[in-house]
Amino acid sequence: MLDYLMTGIKAMLESSVLTFAISFVSFLLLLILWRRY
Secondary structure, three states: OHHHHHHHHHHHHHHHHHHHHHHHHHHHHHHHHHHHO
8 A cells, every 4th residue: 555655656756847847948948939039
């Protein structure tokens, strides 16, 4: 039970980190485009 819970928590953390990285990269791209114009 605990092992399954830990696996779920790890998957959640990885997905949240991935989502954060994607949003951060898109934010940087928007910032660069905004600064250019």
